[in-house]
Amino acid sequence: MPTDEEVFAFCRNYEQKLLKWLKRKAHEGVILPNAAENLAFFHGREGYCQLLLTGNSRVGASLKMDFFGLSQYFDFDHSGFAFDYYYRDDLARNALAIAKRTWGDDIEAMYVIGDTPHDIQCGKAIGARTISVATGRHSYDDLAKCEPWKIISSLPEPEAFEALLES
Structure with a gap:
């Protein structure tokens, strides 16, 4: 295991080089179809809060x-980021603790939406409904083996996605 100092140094080096890398690889990065539309649809909508768990x-x-023009849709102050956590489940538990301190009993349902088995695992670790989107490196069948709450091949349009959440 790396020391905390090594992890900290690695992260700061990564952050310093990230924007330069994003600009150089801009032609390779894409926003998935319907992602921005869904973020805009749910942003500020009563009963929803969009957080990052990353x-x-x-x-x-x-x-x-920021690079992809999506920052305005997320509540960064209440999101969960890797810092002191080597394991995603611990990161998810910390994010849940942040949410409970902020909203407590007002939390009716949590959803973790992602495209990896790790996303499904960490969502389950905190009792969230997991929605797996098979748009990344992992196939639909591989993600289905992890038994997410819902699995979809691609993000639907906002109204259809809201209906999925309410089903």
């Missing part, structure tokens, strides 16, 4: 979201 640092996540 293995990235707060600075790294902010740089990526």
Whole structure:
């Protein structure tokens, strides 16, 4: 295991180089179809709060979201970022603790939406409904083996996605 100092140094180096890398690889990065539309649809909508749960640092996540013009849709102050957590389940538990301190009994349902088995695992670790979107490196069948609450091949349009959440 790396020391805390090594992890800290690695993360700061990554953050310093990330924006330069994003600009150089801009032609390779895309926003998935319907992602921005869903974020805009649910942003500020009563009963929903959009948070990040990411293995990235707060600075790294902010740089990526800023680069793709999506930062305004997320509540960064209540999101969960990797910092003191080597394991995603611990990161998820910390994010849940932040949410409970803020909203407590007002939390009716939590959803973790992602495209990896790790996303499904950490969502289950905190009792969230997991929605797996098979748009990344992992196939639909591989994600289905992890038994998410829902699995979809791609993000639907906002109204259909809201209906999925309410089903």
